[in-house]
Amino acid sequence: MTYHFDFGAVLVYWPALLHGVLITLELTGFGAVLGVGLGIVCAYIRLGGPRPLRFIIGVYVEMIRNTPFLVQLFFIFFGLPALGLSLSAIAAAILATVINLGAYSTEIIRAGIEGTPAGQTEAGASLGLTKFESFRHIILKPALARIWPALSAQIIIVMLGTAICSQIAVQELTYAASFIQSRSFRAFEAYFVVTALYLALAILLRQTLRLGGKFLFPWERSR
């Protein structure tokens, strides 16, 4: 028995695919910006904050890194309403993404900060900067530059991870695939096309982050 592939039957649903790509990018964009922001704050506190806060952040990081994203998402979307906190699917998805990337980037950024040469901190101190001013102006940017490749890789992993958000009916790319296969009865073709789109997105995102790094950290080019 031979099977006749029919990708045309899937591609006619291109508006659904496009919509899916945009929602995936929306999740990734919010997740990356807010997640890395959260990571910066948590890394700062974890290295120099009061003890109880450091402990709480440690627990947060370990909890997130040692449980599946799927369970985190379900807990937020299905579990939190029991505490009176009901979120729309997209809001729950964004929250889960931010919390997830926040934990990973806390660890990554912390490593970057710990790689700061002692002389940099001393130079800041000898100029009369406070600890926070030193962090903001002197330590943060080179620390981010140091771990940018690791952070970029984690952002791509998070982008691919948003595929799971289809399970709470967020209309991202995977949801589009399910939708198309239910209409066209071409499951393999639908998932194949969407997989190819994810690969393209991953490659595009990696290049964008690389360029973004060159733009954000221009001094690295002069090395």
Add this chain to the structure above:
Amino acid sequence: MMAFSTWDIIRNLLLATRWTIALSLAAFIGGGLLGFLILVLRIIPSRAAGLAARAYIEIFQGTPLLMQLFLAFFAPALFGMNVPAWVAAFCALTAWSAAFLAEIWRGCVQAVPLGQWEAGASLGLSYAAQLRHIVLPQALRLAIAPTVGFMVQVVKGTALTSIIGFVELSKAGSIITNATFAPFTVYGCVALIYFALCWPISFGSRWLEGKLNVAHHAH
């Protein structure tokens, strides 16, 4: 409706956890074997082999595990075969783990100084002998901690197999939630069980990393 006590919930979840553990171990071992093959293709001095290995890694690291699971589940249907969910789950997780392990191990092989290869070559060892006797033993030491660390990713990855209908911990969580209407408790317990599985592995990986690195510096 049957009444579920918290103990019933936990008992049922723990029963399903057996499948999470079994699938994790199977995929980790399968992924390790396939990953080693890809590693070898990646580092032998053959352009074609290197390209194929790189393409494999790029594809499996650049697409969602969920898509790989769907494709593994739906592809056999094209040939009139219906595979059970656990077969598709095992195949997809193995292929996915192999890509990550091959890439982790490649980093470890690269961390062995070039001088070690050259020293082997200068003694008249063949490429295979250099790899087998000089480079891999040194890379192995570096690889232990990150390999153990990746085990956590595999355990977490098994959660996705619930979406194609394999009944493991996450799927059990969904089923029990539907029966009990207690999502907060159930998913809370599910998360804690995953944590109990993964955290010791994470901790072990970090411990090994510290131990092996310290020993390394002491040389």
Add this chain to the structure above:
Amino acid sequence: MSLITLTDLHKSYGPHEVLKGISLTIEAGEVIALIGKSGSGKSTLLRCINGLEPFQRGGIDITGLPVTTNPAELRALRQRVGMIFQQFNLFPHMTVGRNVMLAPMVVKKQSKAHAEATARQMLDRVGLAGRFDSYPGQMSGGQQQRVAIARALAMEPLALLCDEITSALDPELVNEVLAVMRDLARQGMTLVMVTHEMRFAREVCHRLVFMHQGRIHEVGPPAEIFTAPKTTELRQFIGLEPV
């Protein structure tokens, strides 16, 4: 009143005492070099004066302000005393101009225009007027060290502490940095430096302070220190007596 007064300063790392009671006064406009073998405590002393190292006993007083461990007091003090490091410690992610402008803007809350004008003036003073927009990574070690001097000068300090500022430089780059220091000395800046450049110290400094094993052994004008050393340790250090 003296600019810097050290009174019976003691400092230890654990059980190891590095400074064993240092007393010294430094007047405004004085140029002083701390000399001695490595491990004699010169750099530690300098770092104590800038509050980079805590000390256990004794006191440091700069224009009436004591050096403490209180962060706010330390910041006030560091605005009066600049520090230049062996490894330059420029901020790699900022242009040269930004390096110099940072502290005046953040610490002294100067306007950007004001800070930029000062920065250009200071860079001109160290002979790097044209390099405002370069990154430190694009410059030689000697140029980077001159930027570090400009960066310290932009805070209009009463004194500069220089910790072996030519030790990390290739020999051919040492003179351009020493030339800047010579200018500063001539203009009346108070300088306290740890240096191994004996010829420079002899030529520029008003007083030399010879340290040995955590104590000040001899203090005096260069002519006296080099021609009439009183202690064996100093005679050995300047090579008049075999070790």
